[in-house]
Amino acid sequence: MRKQTVAAALCAASILMGAPAQAAPARAAVAPGAAGADARFAAIHRAEWQWRIKQGLAHDEASRDQVEGDYPRVDAASQAARLAYWQDVLRRLGGIDAAALSASEKINYQVYRAQIAAFVEELRFREYEQPVNADSAFWTDVTYGARQPIATAAGYRRYLARLAHLPRYFDEQLANMRAGLARGFTPPRVTLAGRDAALASVAESAPEATVFYQPFKDMPAAIPAADQALLRAQAVAAIREHVQPAYARVLAFMRADYMPRAREALAATGLPDGQAYYQSKILEFTTTNMSADAIHRIGLAEMAKIRAEMMETIRQSGFKGDLPAFLAFLRSDPQFYAKTPDELLMRAAWIAKKFDAKAGQYFGYLPRQRFAIRPVPLDQAPYYTAGRGGPGVYLVNTWNLPARALYSLPALTLHESAPGHAFQMPVALEQKGVPPFRRAYISAFGEGWALYTERLGTEMGIYETPYEVFGMLSYQAWRASRLVVDTGIHAKGWTREQAQAYLRENTALSEHEVTTEVDRYISWPGQALSYYLGQMAIMEARAKAEKALGPKFDIRAFHDTVLQLGSVPLPVLAARIDRFIAEGGKSPYPKD
Template identity: 75%
Template sequence: MTKIGAALAACLFVLPFAATPFAAAAPGDGDARLRAIYESEWQWRQQQRLENEEDETDGIAAALPQVDAASQAARRERWEDVLRQLDGVPEADLSPAERINLAVYRAQVAALATNVRFREYEKPLNADSSFWFNMTYEARKPFRTQDDYAGYVAQLNDVPRYFREQVANMRAGLARGFTPPKVTLAGRDATIAVVAEAKPEATPFYAPFKDMPATIPAAEQARLRAAAVKAIGEHVIPAHAELLRFMRGEYVPRATQDLAAERLPDGKAYYQSKIVEYTTTGLNADEIHRIGLAEMAKIRAEMAAVMQQVKFDGDLPAFLRFLRTDPRFYAKTPEELLMRAAWVAKKFDGKAGQYFGRLPRSRFAIIPVPPDQAPYYTSGRGGPGVYLVNTYDLPSRALYSLPALTLHESAPGHAFQMPVAMEQRGRPAFRNAYISAYGEGWALYSERLGTEMGIYETPYEVFGMLSYQAWRASRLVVDTGIHSKGWTREQAQRYLMDNTALSRHEVETEVDRYISWPGQALSYYLGQMAIVDARKKAEAALGAKFDIRAFHDTVLELGSVPLPVLKARIDRFIDEGGKGPY
C-alpha cells in the first residue's frame, strides 16, 4: 500500500499557515489558482499509476508503472516545477479549506520530489515490503467488470518489463552502495521463490479468477481464465525466476554491510529527509532520541504500577520473562487467535457511538497474513477493508497484546480512520494519500483510547497496551540509535527485549524493519503525542463544553495531514467552542 509522508521542513515549517492558520482575509482568485495546480498534477500523477493502491473504487489499470531512471527524472522535474508554482500562490488569497489543502499538498509533493532526488527508487525493497510483493495487493482489489479482468491480464503480461526496470534501478543502487543492509535481506527471497516455483493457478496472481462475477458470461470467464494462466505461466513466473537469480546471485551477496542510513551516500541529509517525511516535524535525530528516552521512563513507571496491581514478586525483566513464557497468554491454534481478534473488534463496535459521531460505511475482514510473507511480517496490519493478523509462530503472538493490536490495525485505527477520510465528499483526491505521522499517530492513540472505552479487561491486557506504547516510544531511541548513533543490530534488539514484552521473534523482525526502512518507525509515537497534546489543550480550554465525539470527528474528518495542520485545526476547533464538523 502506498504510504506517502509529508516532507521537506523548509516547505512545511516556514508556512504562515502554521502560525496563523485562518487569518481573516477575503479570498481572491487564489483558490482557483491552487486548484488548477493540484488538479492538473493529480491527473498527471494518476497517469503515472503511482498512487491509490489502497483505493478499492479504482479500476484495474492495464499496465504497471514506468519506473526507469528517465521516467523518475521527469517526475522530479514535474514536482519541482509544481513547488515553484505553489510559491506563487499567496496564502492570504486562499479560503480556510484551501489553506489546509495547500499545506498538505505542498508537503506531499515535496516528499515525492525529495525521494526522487535521493534516488529512493533504487532501493525498492526493505525487510518489511518489496515491489514484487506489493504487486499482490492489486489481486486483492474487488474485480467487478470484464474490463477489470482484461486490464489485470494486461498487467500480468507487463510484469517482465516492470521487473527489468526495477532490477536496473537496484543495480544502480548496488553500484553506489545504496541498498538495504545485507543482514535484513536474509530469507526475503522466499516471497519470490513461492511464485517462481509454482504452477500458475497456485500463485496469488490467479486468485481473482477463481471466483468471477456471474454478470460475466461463462464463455468470457473461460477465455479470461485461460489468458491469465498463459500470462502467469509465460511472463509472471519467468520474471520471478529471473528476479530470484538476481537476488541470490548478485544483489544480496553485494548489499551493504552498514546499518546506518547516515552511512549511505549523502547519508546525513538523506536520514534527515526521512525524519521530516515520516514525522512532519523539524526535529533532528538527537532531539528525537532524547524524547524517546524521556517517554520510555514515563511508561516504565506505568508498567511498575501494573506489576504492583497483579502482585508480581520480581523486577521488570522477571515479569517480561513470565509474560513471554506462560502458556495461558498464547493461543493454541491460528483460529483461536483470529477469533479473539474478532471479539475485540466487536467489543469496539459496542462502544463506538459513545466516542465517535460519524462511523465509516466501509467494513473490514479479518484474515491471516499470507504464509509466504508471515515469517518476516509484522504482527498485524490494517487498512480499508482488511485487518491482517499474523498467525505464524503462535508463541510469539501474545493474547494480552491482541486488544491493543486490534484497536490499532482495525477500529478505531487504520481500518476505521482511512475509510472515514476516504468517504469525505468535496475533498481533492490527493488528500487520500497516507501521511505516516498522522495515520500511525492516530492508530497508536487508538490503543490508549481503549483504556477509556473499557476494551482492556485484565491488568495483563493493560500491560500489553503499555508494552505496545513502550514499543513505539523505544522506536524513537532505536531508529535514531541505529541510523545516527552507531548502534548495532544486537544493541537495538536488546533495548526492545529489555523494555517491552515483545517476543524474541517479533523483536528480531521489528529491528530489521527499522534498519532497512529508516525514519518510518518515528511516525507513531510523535504522531500520538501531537494528538494527545491537542486533546489536552482542547479539554483545558473548553472545560465542560468539550465533547469527545466532536473532537474525534474533527481529527478524523481532516484525513491524513502534517502534524502542524492538525494542531492548527484543533486551535480552530477550540476557537469555535468545540463544535464538531458534522
C-alpha cells in the same frame, strides 16, 4: 501500514479518492481577497493531478473500480522527468501568497506542499533505486492486486493484460536496483536474509499455485462457464510465460548479486549524502524539522514514564518478581497464546465487536465502510508484522502462533481495525469537497491516531485484565523505543544487537517480533518515528482543548474534528484544534 514509495503512495491516494462521500463538513465562507489565491492554487493542483493520472500514478473517478491494465513506468528517465515536474510545481507553489488563501485552502495548501516536497526529496535521493527493504518489495507490492476480487470478464482481461506487462515493470526495477547497488544505496545485507522466499514462491511453483492465479479460483457466476475456462487457461499461460520468468530473473539476481553485495553498514547516515538523507526522512515521516538528537531524548524520557506505568501494572497483577521475570512469564506461559489460527482470528473479532458497543460514546460520526478480518497471506507472513489495517480489512498474522501474544491483541486490534486504521481511513474517504490529493496517507497523522486509540482503549474499557493493560503499555513502550532505536541506529552508531537488546529489555515483544521489527527499522529509516510523535501531538492537542473548554469539552466533537481532517501534517492538526477551541468545541459536522 506498509512501506509506500512515491508511486505506491500516489496509487493509494487515487484509490482512496474513489470512496463514497457521505457527510459534508461545514465550509467556511471565502473572503473576497482569497478568491484569486484560491484559484491560482487550484489551477496548480488540478493540473498536477491530471498529470499524475497520465503518468499512471493516479486514477480518475470513472476508472476507480477498474482492474489495472498496466504498471507505471519506473525507469530512471521517467523518474528524472517526474522530479523535474514536481520541482516546478514547488516553484509555482512558492509564488502563491499562502496567507491570502481561504481557511479551507490554507489547510489544503499545507498538505499539498508537504506532499510534493516529500515526492521531490524521494526522487532527489533516488529512492527508487532501492525498491526493497525488510518490510516489503515491489514483487510483494504487485501481489496486492491479485488478492482483490474481479467482478467482470472485462476486468479479468485487463488483469491478464497487466500480467503481460509485468516483465517490463520488473526489468525496470532490476535496472534501478543495479544502479543502487553500484553506488552503495541498498538495504543492509543482514535485513535481506530470507526475503527471496516470496520470489521463490512464485518462480518455483505451478502457475495455479501462485498468488496471481487466485482471482481465477472463484470466478463470478455471471461469467459463462466456457468463458471462465478460457480465462483460466489464459491465466495459466500468462503466469507461465510472463510472470514466472520475470520473478525468476529477480530471484537469480537477488541470490547471486544483490544480497551478497548489499552494504554491511546499518546507518542511513552512511549512505550517499546520508546526513541530509536521514533528515529528509525525519521530515517526511514526522512532518517536523526535529533533529535526531532531540527525538532520541524524547524517546528516553517517554520510556521512563512508561516503565513506571508498567511496574504499577505488574503490582496490580499480583505477580511477585521484577520486570525481566514478568516479561519471561508473559513470553512463556501457554495461557497467553492461541492454540489455532482460528482462535486468534476469533479473539480479534471479539475485541473489534467490543469497540462497536462503545463507538457512539466516543465518536459522533461513524464511517459507513465495514472491515473484514483476514489472516496475513502465508507467502508474506514470516516477515510481516503482527497485523495491518486499512479501508475494509484488518489482517492478523496467524503464522508462528507462539509469537502472537493474546495480551497484546486488544491493543493491536484497536490500532489496526476500529477506531484505528480501518476506521480513520474510511472517515477520511467519506469527506465531501476534498481535493483528491488529500486522500493520501501521512504517516505521522495516521500512525499517531492509531497509537492514540490504543491508549483510548483504557477509557473505553477494552482492557479487562492487568495483562491486557500491560500489553497496551508494552505496545506504547515499543513505539516510544522506536524513537530511541531508529535514531540510535541511523544517527548514533547503534548495532543491530544493541537495538534488539533495547526492545527485548523494554517491551513484551516476542523474540521473533524483536528481530523482524529491528530489521524493519534498519532498512526503512525514519518511518518508525511516526507513531509516538504523532500520538504525542494528538494527546497534547486533546489536553489543551480539555483545559481550555472545561465542561464544554465533548470527546466526540474532538475526535470528529481530528478525523474530519483526513491526514495532515502535525502542525496543521495543532492549528485546527486551536480553531476548535476558539469556536467553543463544536463538532465539524452539521446537526441533523
